[in-house]
Amino acid sequence: MAREIIFIVEESPEGGYEAKAVGHSVFTEAETLDELRVRIQDAVRCHFEPAEMPSLIRLHQVRDEVIAA
DSSP: OOSEEEEEEEEOTTSSEEEEESSSOOEEEESSHHHHHHHHHHHHHHHSOGGGOOSEEEEEEEOOOOOOO
16 A cells, blocks of 8 residues: 655646646646646545555645746
8 A cells, every 4th residue: 555645736828727746647627726626636546455555645736936137
């Protein structure tokens, strides 16, 4: 059993947010961060068997910001 699974969370170019698991084929998206958290939990439950379910889900939020020089 993996202790945790890590998701990279980014703003989607089309709007909303995308989350991709590191080292696993788990991906989801949503319009808001609150909705994304729920969808990530659902995606993890669907991807793993109960005996292999991670006990923690860690979200690493990446945000690009551009400022004038």
